[in-house]
Amino acid sequence: MSQGRHSLLVESLDFAYGGSAILQGIDLAVAEGEFLALLGPSGSGKSTLLRLIAGLEQPLAGRLAAGGKPLAGPGPDRAVVFQHYALFPWMTVGDNVAEAIAKAHPTLSRKERRTLAREHLARVGLGEVAGQHPFELSGGMQQRAAIARALALESPFLLMDEPFGALDPVNRARLQDLLVDVWQGSTPRRTVVFVTHDVDEALLLADRVAVMGANPGRIIREYAVPFERPRKRTALFKDGAFHQLREEIAEALDADTLAHLEAA
Numbered sequence: 001m002s003q004g005r006h007s008l009l010v011e012s013l014d015f016a017y018g019g020s021a022i023l024q025g026i027d028l029a030v031a032e033g034e035f036l037a038l039l040g041p042s043g044s045g046k047s048t049l050l051r052l053i054a055g056l057e058q059p060l061a062g063r064l065a066a067g068g069k070p071l072a073g074p075g076p077d078r079a080v081v082f083q084h085y086a087l088f089p090w091m092t093v094g095d096n097v098a099e100a101i102a103k104a105h106p107t108l109s110r111k112e113r114r115t116l117a118r119e120h121l122a123r124v125g126l127g128e129v130a131g132q133h134p135f136e137l138s139g140g141m142q143q144r145a146a147i148a149r150a151l152a153l154e155s156p157f158l159l160m161d162e163p164f165g166a167l168d169p170v171n172r173a174r175l176q177d178l179l180v181d182v183w184q185g186s187t188p189r190r191t192v193v194f195v196t197h198d199v200d201e202a203l204l205l206a207d208r209v210a211v212m213g214a215n216p217g218r219i220i221r222e223y224a225v226p227f228e229r230p231r232k233r234t235a236l237f238k239d240g241a242f243h244q245l246r247e248e249i250a251e252a253l254d255a256d257t258l259a260h261l262e263a264a
């Protein structure tokens, strides 16, 4: 695995809450520009691993590095999008995005930031609502604004924790497409770690899927996702290779759950 400027490395990582092991022996490498999905059942520690990569938690043992440098706490190089929209409720949507732009480009004037914020919002189909507050928007719109905000930070790493989990299927599909478009359209590509418990979502979006098992959280297998891009849902869902890979992953998850139930 290359140690590119924007690669991620997790080595022999253990993590515990109050004495109980949550993550054990995690080894994971994400290449610069790669889109990695972390897939696993509830409680397998996907969010915890993402929080560790974000620098919001400290490991009990092991090593975390970004671009070959050890991680020490959160940093502007890693933008995070959670399931629930991370917007400042007291600011307009435009100001939320402008605030992120100010972090990426501190020398821009207020007017320039506002103009750029509108451009970012237009990219996610929210050009008309820059002057509104988050509470005036639907859940799907708020999540779009949160994504616009995260992208406006222009950070090389994008860490996403079930960002579409609370959305209806139509909005979910729209935002999945939008995310892939933005990721594919930017040079250099951002390095993405995307948490989901939805196998289809992982196979639609990612270059590689790391499958996690629970008790304690560990990576049980990794799968390369070989489907050509751009991926179209309709074509993918008709593809025998897609169904085979989906089956394989579901079996790996079931086998792990069963092994743990029997051991308990």
Ligand SMILES: Nc1ncnc2c1ncn2[C@@H]1O[C@H](COP(=O)(O)OP(=O)(O)OP(=O)(O)O)[C@@H](O)[C@H]1O
Binding pocket: 017, 022, 040, 041, 042, 043, 044, 045, 046, 047, 048, 049, 197, 217
């Ligand atoms: N603040 C906390 N204190 C104690 N235990 C915690 C805390 N946060 C998470 N845990 C425990 O850590 C384990 C992993 O949780 P985590 O949220 O990372 O899993 P997950 O795979 O992301 O689950 P989900 O898909 O339900 O979000 C769970 O057993 C959870 O109960």
